[in-house]
Amino acid sequence: MSGALLQVEGLTAGYGAAPVLHDVDLTVRPGEIVAVLGANGAGKTTLLRTLSGLVRSTHGRVVLDGDDLAGTKVEHLVRRGIAHVPEGRGVVTELTVDENLRLGGLWRRDRADAKVALDEVYDLFPPLAQRRTFAGHQLSGGERQMLALGRALVGRPRLLLLDEPSLGLAPKVTRHIMTLLRDLRERTGLAVLLVEQNVRSALSIADEGVVLSLGRVVVRNKASVLRDDADLRHAYLGF
């Protein structure tokens, strides 16, 4: 499998004794959007948390650009180009919009480009630019999602791990975010591993879909195929 940005092989992980993920295989190529779909409790969030090291795996490998990430500290992953936007948006609600965004670039050596990236995020999300000094808890759900996403982008990641970006958002806001992800991919070659309950909107922008059921990969196929496969949708995706 040449040219893979992220290669996951036989990943097994969980909390305590009972594994949540069983033997998960997954590939994300540069500039590719891969949607991870599945019902509640299928292990989607655990998959992302394992990839970023917040949950330790018991078996399997996570390889980024040919390097095994085993033993890499969570706080060093961002330097490797992985940005994880956790479920529930992960905005530090006590900090202001500007502080949250600056936090996203603090690890970078290139201070000048971190500043440029921050300004780009303000251009990308005008509502944030109008609320620079607002605390995180003063923002609407959509604004928080913009902030969490924008903060990840300040680090100029190669791979974005995005957990339920549409959760609790109005359809219009969700569409805006999905369109933005597609644009970002076109412009910057950003690869996205997108965990979503909202199967329709996820498949509308994804190149490939992976369906998890009870912690196992049950289907892996092109997004266009998944969109049209009525049996599959009924069986695993509920629409």
Next chain:
Amino acid sequence: MSEFVYLTFDGLSRGLVYAAFALALVLIWRAARIVNFAQGAMAVSAVYVAYSVTNATGSYWLGFGAALLAGLALGVIVERVVMRFVDHSSPLNGVVVALGLVLIFQGVLGIVYGNEFLPFETPFSRDAFVVGGVAMLSRYDLFVFGTVGAVVIALTLLFTRTAVGLRMRAAAFAPDVSRLLGVSVGGMLTLGWALAAAVGSLAGILVVPTELGVHPTAMDVVFVSAFAAAVVGGLDSPIGAVVGGLIVGVLLSYVSGYIDVTVAPMAVLALLVVVLLGRPGGLFSSSKARVA
């Protein structure tokens, strides 16, 4: 009138020491959600270091600097060696471990230095300037004002203007998210303990010479007043710690001066009860208080 002025200034001067000590409690509470009951014993240990250095070199200032460095080091050691391994599933665990540390520190200090009060001089006169027949502040009070003021300003700048301060705040509020953004949360925690212990040691070296002298339990009473100050201000609020410290200092001064010294501890408790009944989170708590 002149007594009132004197008591007010004296209270403010003491209050600033409580403020510094309360600030140290707040720093650790914000960083680690632990009320550091060992802070008095840690501060006294640093004061003993100052005592030894001052006696050996004859310089108060070398001792002063040594106390701050000892405070920093103690903070690092206590966090890295002990507190890091405390199970945080119950807030009581940290408290019990901290109380254990108090016994260890005080026991060791007693063995090394003996359990009697050792004299420790102030670097400046404690005689109050008299202006128009009214006793005001002493040179030492001015020194306390200046030092604590400088620390408060420095900490404020650190937390609001620097990248390290932003990292420390983020790590305290949202550890997982901060790690995902490349913040070394463990390192920030250690730094928080070090800073807090240094500020606590500063309070110790400012207050101990104004009382009976250095003793393993010299900070116990100060701890109670400073803890009350921190709770009155709101454990999460650095501004609250400073205001709470000043309130407690002035209150203690008035009660001791106008009523009796022995009533003073009760006055602090009464203040705690009144404030906590009115604002359970403290005077400066944010509307959305985080629980441990």
